Amino acid sequence: MTAEHLTPEDRQSPDSLSPPDRESPDSLASPDRESPDSLAAAVLARLRTAFPRAGVSLRTNPGPAVQHSLLVSPADLCDVCRFLRDTPDLAFDFLSNVSGVDWPDPSKADAVAAPADEQGTPAAAAGFLEVIYHLYSTRRRIGPLVLRVRTADRLSGVQIPSVVAVFRSAEFQEREIFDLYGVEFTGHPDLRRILMWDEFQDHPMRKDYVAPDDYEYEPTPHAAVLEKAQRHYVQP
Amino acid sequence: MISDPATSLTSAVLAPAVDDDQLLHVSLGPQHPSTHGVFRMNVVLDGETVVRLKPVFGYLHRNHEKIAEGTSYLASMPYTDRLDYICPLSNNWAYARAVEKLAGIEVPERAEFIRVILAELTRLINHTAFAGFILGDMGAWGSALMYAFREREKILDLFEELTGARMMANFMRFGGCRNDLPDGWSAKVSKLVDEYGPFLDEMEKFLVGNEILLSRTLNVGSLPKEVLINGGITGPMLRAAGVPYDIRKVDPYGIYERFDFRIPLGATGDCYDRIMIRFLEMRESLKILHQALDQLPDGSFIHPKAKIRNFKPPLGEAYARIEGPKGELGFHLISDGSTRPYRYRIRPPSFINLTLIEDMCLGLDLADVVVILGSIDIVLGEVDR
Numbered sequence A: 001m002t003a004e005h006l007t008p009e010d011r012q013s014p015d016s017l018s019p020p021d022r023e024s025p026d027s028l029a030s031p032d033r034e035s036p037d038s039l040a041a042a043v044l045a046r047l048r049t050a051f052p053r054a055g056v057s058l059r060t061n062p063g064p065a066v067q068h069s070l071l072v073s074p075a076d077l078c079d080v081c082r083f084l085r086d087t088p089d090l091a092f093d094f095l096s097n098v099s100g101v102d103w104p105d106p107s108k109a110d111a112v113a114a115p116a117d118e119q120g121t122p123a124a125a126a127g128f129l130e131v132i133y134h135l136y137s138t139r140r141r142i143g144p145l146v147l148r149v150r151t152a153d154r155l156s157g158v159q160i161p162s163v164v165a166v167f168r169s170a171e172f173q174e175r176e177i178f179d180l181y182g183v184e185f186t187g188h189p190d191l192r193r194i195l196m197w198d199e200f201q202d203h204p205m206r207k208d209y210v211a212p213d214d215y216e217y218e219p220t221p222h223a224a225v226l227e228k229a230q231r232h233y234v235q236p
Numbered sequence B: 001m002i003s004d005p006a007t008s009l010t011s012a013v014l015a016p017a018v019d020d021d022q023l024l025h026v027s028l029g030p031q032h033p034s035t036h037g038v039f040r041m042n043v044v045l046d047g048e049t050v051v052r053l054k055p056v057f058g059y060l061h062r063n064h065e066k067i068a069e070g071t072s073y074l075a076s077m078p079y080t081d082r083l084d085y086i087c088p089l090s091n092n093w094a095y096a097r098a099v100e101k102l103a104g105i106e107v108p109e110r111a112e113f114i115r116v117i118l119a120e121l122t123r124l125i126n127h128t129a130f131a132g133f134i135l136g137d138m139g140a141w142g143s144a145l146m147y148a149f150r151e152r153e154k155i156l157d158l159f160e161e162l163t164g165a166r167m168m169a170n171f172m173r174f175g176g177c178r179n180d181l182p183d184g185w186s187a188k189v190s191k192l193v194d195e196y197g198p199f200l201d202e203m204e205k206f207l208v209g210n211e212i213l214l215s216r217t218l219n220v221g222s223l224p225k226e227v228l229i230n231g232g233i234t235g236p237m238l239r240a241a242g243v244p245y246d247i248r249k250v251d252p253y254g255i256y257e258r259f260d261f262r263i264p265l266g267a268t269g270d271c272y273d274r275i276m277i278r279f280l281e282m283r284e285s286l287k288i289l290h291q292a293l294d295q296l297p298d299g300s301f302i303h304p305k306a307k308i309r310n311f312k313p314p315l316g317e318a319y320a321r322i323e324g325p326k327g328e329l330g331f332h333l334i335s336d337g338s339t340r341p342y343r344y345r346i347r348p349p350s351f352i353n354l355t356l357i358e359d360m361c362l363g364l365d366l367a368d369v370v371v372i373l374g375s376i377d378i379v380l381g382e383v384d385r
Helices: A009-011 A019-021 A037-050 A072-088 A106-112 A171-183 A221-231 B065-068 B074-081 B087-104 B109-137 B143-163 B185-209 B211-216 B224-232 B236-242 B271-297 B349-352 B357-361 B366-376 B380-384
Strands: A056-060 A071-072 A094-103 A129-136 A142-150 A158-163 A184-188 B024-028 B042-044 B049-056 B315-324 B327-335 B341-347
Touching: A009 A037, A009 A184, A009 B366, A019 B049, A037 A071, A037 A072, A037 A142, A071 A072, A071 A221, A072 A129, A072 A142, A072 A158, A094 A106, A094 A142, A094 B143, A094 B211, A094 B327, A094 B341, A106 A129, A106 B349, A129 A171, A129 B327, A171 A184, A171 B271, A171 B349, B024 B366, B042 B366, B049 B357, B065 B074, B065 B341, B074 B087, B087 B109, B087 B315, B087 B327, B109 B143, B109 B185, B109 B366, B143 B185, B211 B271, B236 B271, B236 B327, B327 B349, B357 B366
Parallel strands: A071 A142, A158 A184
Antiparallel strands: A056 A071, A094 A129, A129 A142, B024 B042, B042 B049, B315 B327, B327 B341
16 A cells, blocks of 8 residues: 555545635636636637637527536537647537437527527537537536537438547547437447347437337247247148 | 547557457356446456456336326326436436426426435435445445445335335426325434434444555546546535535425535545445435425425326426436426427436546556446446446
């Protein structure tokens, strides 16, 4: 055991998370920390300076949670994530959650995440799949910064760049969204089904998924065995 | 493909396919007792050294999220008990908090106190059971788990008196709790809390100097903190590596700001520190329980205007998280204004804490895999959902 290891006596020692520490100026000074509602807007201003041509727009959340979000174009997603992670005064180093959402009716998507300014174009006429990222900063202790990315449609244009190269925590979560929603994460190191079995065909979390009448529809030897049995035993 | 050092050290996800007749492919699980349920790891061994490890999920998958999207908000509450079935009351709280955020519901003070008491008791259960389980993983079958479960049983008796169920509590409601504390209940909790410290002393004494425990856990499975943060690791795993991140402090919810408690931090992040940090956290939980029981106010246990039937949150979305015993437990809800959630997503700590299991195990022996998996502390009801 080294001196660094924990011992029961550690419970007497001070730690680094006492409440005053949260106000310490070095790690936490930022204007947006005062009002979490404006976090998305503050980050958007930074992104507009850093990536003048990037497709990023603010989406307002009409609900009481006021967690506004940033709609990012798929092409810019990885650059935006890397910028958010590596810029010292942003330091969004922790990707907490990745959610997939299916929007067969795009007007519903715009109702939940309403375009905030003239640059926010309304959603396309066809439905799409959406991936929502919740980012936090462990150093500055702020968040969540909500990013949303939309696919072109729900059929063939379901590609979104993978952020695993920036945030490793997305690895299994992207696999889950690929499995349950059918979003193809380009550049993912190991994109396979994760919860459903490999032979499964559909994406069960989609809104138009129809559950089968017969749940024993995965390929099993039963049909072949039955057929053989019928050949063996003459039916009365 | 991944060239960024922050995301991965040695991930064999990227290694060329292992194709060597001398390597041994072992399917560890899904029925192996040390996999804590139906979890499988496809391990490739060179001699006894792990050269590749692929977790396989889904044996307990029932698509809880899909079921929740087809039913009312409240009807998912009993289902959250079944996520991490060691800690149902924490799951209840996380879900209730997300819905309260989504709909802007206030929680009365007494309900917040009841929630804190229940969540910290749940943390005691989880960490105590963890100590028993991990000793079982190291071959100490029975004894440690017996002492751990003896204490757990005392807390479950209290839960049964309060909620009617030992484990599947279904106790939290949007805006409060289902019922008030029975007469004399908090006195019983006080007695239990007073007796818990000596039990922890005893348990610690068994473990800390134990030579087998030391040789199995010291310097096993540690990773740099930057990699852990990037890999989404939360909870005691992260703090054992020295990252000061506990949601009760950094993003306070409920009434945790009122209590005086510390966040123990480790330095090495190996399996030994992961065990010790849980003991230290239990001491802090006892502190919180003492304060909460002393200050427990009178009042309503649920918001008087909380709506139970035909509950429709306004249009919008919310992500809320709590510091569960296993790590950050979050719920992401999207409401389209109807009685059913349009999207119901769980951020399960057990599942995401497994992201780096391969990185932790590479180059170690097969026996270490079992200890590392035990130290991550997973529950398959939450991993597979």
